[in-house]
Amino acid sequence: MRSPGDGNARADNGARLVNDIGTRLEAISVWLRKLDPEATFDARDRKLLSEAVADLHAFRAGQVLSNEGDGVGTAVLIVRGIACRSKETLGGRRQIIAICLPGDLSEPGGAALEKTDYSVQALTAGCAALVPARSLRGLEKRESIAFALRRAEARDNAISREWILNLAARPAKERIAHLLCELVSRLRQVGLVRGNACEFPLSQQVLAEATGLSAVHVNRILQDLRAAGLIRLQAGKLEFPDPLRLEALAEFSPLV
């Protein structure tokens, strides 16, 4: 089932095609859920969207989906699993700039810049759909879809701004609480939260790279949050026993 020399290397780049019809439907469904939560798209909108989805690829944790400096050719739609945008400091420190959940385009804004200033890397195993830049541009001709795409991008930008505030102005506990709130809120939007619990396969190391803290400190903060009864996190499952109290601590309010 695996090619030889497989391993867990970070920069691994083998892309396995998974063009079965089930995954394809899943891709379109998750994208729709993201772009059109109020279900205002008509049949033609949905058809156009589904036609824009080209190949589907499975990826493994650590796999690089696109590299800093690459030309922006095709957009990548996350279908299952979690990825991130990241930049590196010369010291070799990786900083996660944004987290891409199912339904997210890994490189919004399309081809406005000649080359990207960040890499996209898988944080877990999963699969992604390719959306060629020209298909995307085609979609923008359709008013309803263009609006949804622009809104998604605007939300993306709002999240970046929130990250800036989070990184610069909040102490570690609040910072991590905020990140968790954000992720769960976004997972809920694409139907991946049941009650107040969801799959949460990110390691503490990853949380550290996203919050600009050390992994050790993240560990201690998580213990604090657990002890305060604000989160339950184990075996890849995350639960908020008292969402309101956690959101108050984090100063989190879901964006409109």
Next chain:
Amino acid sequence: MRSPGDGNARADNGARLVNDIGTRLEAISVWLRKLDPEATFDARDRKLLSEAVADLHAFRAGQVLSNEGDGVGTAVLIVRGIACRSKETLGGRRQIIAICLPGDLSEPGGAALEKTDYSVQALTAGCAALVPARSLRGLEKRESIAFALRRAEARDNAISREWILNLAARPAKERIAHLLCELVSRLRQVGLVRGNACEFPLSQQVLAEATGLSAVHVNRILQDLRAAGLIRLQAGKLEFPDPLRLEALAEFSPLV
């Protein structure tokens, strides 16, 4: 000349109209410089742009140009002076999210979100041009201008990402050095740098709010940078005696 009860209050909001022809020309010139540095626009492009500029307003330091939660009606083009986008923490701490220099739109992305998640505030005295949302949408019909606007927005986003890296991954000295490099690089793009020197009217308090550091620490770091011969900063003038060495320290590279 001033209305009574004027003072220096942060939330001051009196807007003085300055619709003289000189300021108007300055507005168009600085916007062109920003959108079309390679001067590829034709006469019609430039005409459309100049027609989109509505009223011009003078602002004072500290004045609020638009508030968090406001609906996004008209875009604000900074013509002279410096402004910022900022968010507040419940503790009352203000965090600067982005710095708006002459030529920048204070709220890019237009009306994709119902209400903004940040405020826009003047950091110095200056003046701004209003660009009604509908004029902006009109401009987007023109391919050359639409491209330039999208590119400007993409650059804006790239700078936000760089801020995230800067805030999360770089120690104070590098962080401040990086911010200074960014600002001077952007000021140069709009012709406000002569040699390696420029006007620099931002207080250390403002630098602190932009970098997530305390004003005291910013002060000490600036002294370090001065002592190392990397910057000269006094009386509102900033100079880089050795730009390359500063950029190396900051890991700064101007975006393409």
Next chain:
DNA sequence: CGCATTGTTGAAATGAATCAAAACTTGTGG
């Protein structure tokens, strides 16, 4: 001239990083 803002200094307190090592998971191959 006086008052407000900005820049500067020192000492003490603290949040978070680092280093090092152990316990625990998880997947893998024998």
Next chain:
DNA sequence: CCACAAGTTTTGATTCATTTCAACAATGCG
């Protein structure tokens, strides 16, 4: 099915960067 390797979580001790508090000097403005 067990044993091993690799990654992940946890713990403790120590160091370091940065904040905070407080006070004072310089600067600019009305």
